[in-house]
Amino acid sequence: MTRFSIAVIAGDGVGPEVIAAGKRVLERVAERFDFELAFEEFPWGSEYYFRHGRMMPPGALELLQAHDAIYLGAVGHPDIPDHVTLNGLLLPIRRGFDLYVNLRPAVLYEGVSSPLAGRQAGEIDLAIVRENTEGEYAPIGGFLYHQQPEEVAVQTAVFTRRGVERVVRFAFELALKRRRRLASITKSNAQAYGMVLWDRVFQAVARDYPQVETESLLVDAAAMNFVRRPESFDVVVASNLFGDILSDLSAILTGSIGLAPSANLDPTRRFPSMFEPVHGSAPDIAGRGIANPIGAILSAAMMLEHLGRAEAARAVEGAVRKVLAEGRLRTADLGGSASTTEMTQAVLARLED
Numbered sequence: 001m002t003r004f005s006i007a008v009i010a011g012d013g014v015g016p017e018v019i020a021a022g023k024r025v026l027e028r029v030a031e032r033f034d035f036e037l038a039f040e041e042f043p044w045g046s047e048y049y050f051r052h053g054r055m056m057p058p059g060a061l062e063l064l065q066a067h068d069a070i071y072l073g074a075v076g077h078p079d080i081p082d083h084v085t086l087n088g089l090l091l092p093i094r095r096g097f098d099l100y101v102n103l104r105p106a107v108l109y110e111g112v113s114s115p116l117a118g119r120q121a122g123e124i125d126l127a128i129v130r131e132n133t134e135g136e137y138a139p140i141g142g143f144l145y146h147q148q149p150e151e152v153a154v155q156t157a158v159f160t161r162r163g164v165e166r167v168v169r170f171a172f173e174l175a176l177k178r179r180r181r182l183a184s185i186t187k188s189n190a191q192a193y194g195m196v197l198w199d200r201v202f203q204a205v206a207r208d209y210p211q212v213e214t215e216s217l218l219v220d221a222a223a224m225n226f227v228r229r230p231e232s233f234d235v236v237v238a239s240n241l242f243g244d245i246l247s248d249l250s251a252i253l254t255g256s257i258g259l260a261p262s263a264n265l266d267p268t269r270r271f272p273s274m275f276e277p278v279h280g281s282a283p284d285i286a287g288r289g290i291a292n293p294i295g296a297i298l299s300a301a302m303m304l305e306h307l308g309r310a311e312a313a314r315a316v317e318g319a320v321r322k323v324l325a326e327g328r329l330r331t332a333d334l335g336g337s338a339s340t341t342e343m344t345q346a347v348l349a350r351l352e353d
Contacts, residue, residue, distance in 0.1 A: 003038060129174060185217055258334070291340050323347055
């Protein structure tokens with residue numbers, strides 16, 4: 001029997017609640033499809049920071065590298081600045097393992113209402129491919145006259161031909177498997193170096209994929225068109241910052257950020273890829289048992305797909321689709337009162353169908 005080793009970092013806030021839900025679904029689907037999952041828990045995050053002054057220990061990446069995949073809950077705490085939590089755990093894993101693709105699908109499921117008037121199930125179905133290791137989030141810069149009245153901060157975005165080409169090529173390959181449309185998002189009218197390089201690389205790679213219809217949009221126009229004509233988007237490729245913002249927008253357009261999964265991928269498979277819900281730690285509802293587990297469950301399905309268990313992944317997504325389509329249970333973010341446990345149990349029940 002095939003056995004997969006999964007590193008689990010439940011993290012902060014609602015992270016442990018939704019990861020517990022996702023693990024229950026993973027364990028059930030593994031039984032059904034005859035493979036094994038071995039989970040190893042790593043208690044890293046904000047509580048670890050309060051005890052040790054850092055988000056994870058030295059040698060953390062070596063510990064994680066022994067696993068087939070990483071399942072992450074959330075990172076963030078109201079008493080720790082966000083740049084400390086993010087740069088202490090999530091970003092070092094992404095960069096250290098060269099997880100250069102952040103894949104975020106956004107689907108308007110049957111039974112879920114979009115805030116956009118008149119949108120029907122299936123009309124919004126897109127995948128955002130976000131460059132994940134460089135761009136605007138590159139840790140290049142610093143302070144001068146730090147904490148003084150004349151303080152200066154320098155933040156440098158870094159775009160490399162290699163970094164742009166590999167993520168753009170991934171997006172084209174994904175588009176071939178979907179509806180063969182790809183939109184590239186930049187701001188090259190104002191950012192005349194890195195974004196112009198991105199545009200040139202995109203145009204060069206496009207010549208290798210004549211089957212794919214392409215468009216290039218400035219990010220402000222893209223944000224407008226996500227609202228005005230979301231059905232026209234299939235695959236979207238964007239820089240680290242723009243992909244981050246647009247994927248949150250797409251999550252809301254499809255009903256709730258609580259439904260949104262994501263994958264941090266190393267397509268070369270040299271390192272374990274990492275899977276996490278988009279919603280973050282949500283400290284305002286942590287511990288109340290009302291967090292939506294669907295984003296974490298769908299992230300688990302993406303993990304199964306990456307591990308070569310496509311049938312199991314489809315079963316998990318199918319169970320989620322059925323629960324949402326029935327409309328009986330809704331967590332608070334979807335306008336209902338169901339608990340995390342109730343939503344999870346409903347998905348588990350549908351897995352038996």
